[in-house]
Amino acid sequence: MSFITSASAEISNGTVKIGVLTDMSGPYADNVGAGSVLAARMAVEDFGGKAAGMPVELVSADHQNKADIGLALARKWYDTEGVDTITEVVSSGVALAVQQLSRDKDKVFLATGPGTPDLTGKACSPVGIHWAYDNYALANVATAPLVQKGLKSWYFLTADYSFGQALEAEAAKVVTANGGTVLGSAKHPLNSSDFSSFLLQAQASKAQVIGLANAGSDMMTAMKQANEFGITAGGQSIAALLVNLPDIHALGLASAKGLIFADSFYWDANDKTREWSKRFMARFGGKAPGSLQAAVYGAVTHYLKAVDASKSDAGSVVVPEMKKTPINDFYTTNASIREDGRVIRDMYLLQVKEPSESKYPWDYYKTLATVPGDKAFRPIKDGNCPLVSVAK
Incomplete structure (x- = not known):
């Protein structure tokens, strides 16, 4: 020994x-x-x-x-x-x-x-x-309240790789579980600069909500071009399924105001x-x-x-x-x-402030709800992790 x-x-x-x-x-x-x-x-x-x-x-x-x-x-x-x-x-x-x-x-x-x-x-x-x-928590925390509020029909703009596809899949499950319907989706390449054809498809679907299953510069470009196309002015809502603070800073409150999404942290909480x-x-x-x-x-x-x-x-x-x-x-x-x-931690349902509500630099969010980790994340029994005994 x-x-x-x-x-x-x-x-x-x-x-x-x-x-x-x-x-x-x-x-x-x-x-x-x-x-x-x-x-x-x-x-x-x-x-x-x-x-x-x-x-x-x-x-x-x-x-x-x-x-x-x-x-x-x-x-x-x-x-x-x-x-x-x-x-x-x-x-x-x-x-x-x-x-x-x-x-x-x-x-x-x-x-x-x-x-x-x-x-x-x-x-x-x-x-x-x-x-x-993770995608399950983002979709679960942010999508369900919108569907429950009456925004029942969805069309997704999805980044065409594993992250975007998984984010769309999780959000679609939440939509249907809450009595909504998914009318379709358009897949776009990572780091796209032109969303016009995808947005036209989404607009033509007449879905109440266009769900952005992407992130970073793709999410921001899609948001900006959706505003240019007058999509929200035409009565459709935009739901961004993954939003990070630097995205909102780059978009500006005038473009992002009112956006509802989920996240795991806010610096000013x-x-x-x-x-x-x-x-x-x-x-x-x-x-x-x-x-x-x-x-x-x-x-x-x-x-x-x-x-x-x-x-x-x-x-x-x-x-x-x-x-x-x-x-x-x-x-x-x-x-x-x-x-x-999986780290089981609180998640937050957040909303981007109106420009008039922001009082100092980076004062961008208000917290609508705190969702406990055991309610936000996928139950362990549904994950099919081979390390977890079937009894659980």
């Missing part, structure tokens, strides 16, 4: 190394990108720069929203650069590939950016944790969120953090706590430690990590 006498025996390479794999240049860069790297850096600094007595290092890279590029970067990090955990990974296709690789390598995967619920469903992993929202956000803003050109950037801070902090407690950076050791420890920080209150890797 051997006894481990120092933390270094279980911390590989004598360093805890965190990789932020993100979109630095594409349609989601403003929502994650450099802001997510800063959030991770703040988490490391606030933790004291060490875990289990070993120094913590940070690296970052741009996956360009391409699964092959993201996977190659992740493999290089794991195999030759001593990276112990990868976080962020907006883009569901990249995230699914990186989660599988992380499982093969026994590395913790902290998915804060992607939307696909498959990460805690059919593609779940014993070393994968899905931190912020309370004293704790404001205190952290103001520190972030001071280092980020005055820009307020969006939910995905704040999520990186929360995920990295919880990871470092588990590394410190377990004196290990092996995924199979660290993740059980993370799962048994409640999550409490400015971003998440009294949350837990479920057996399938």
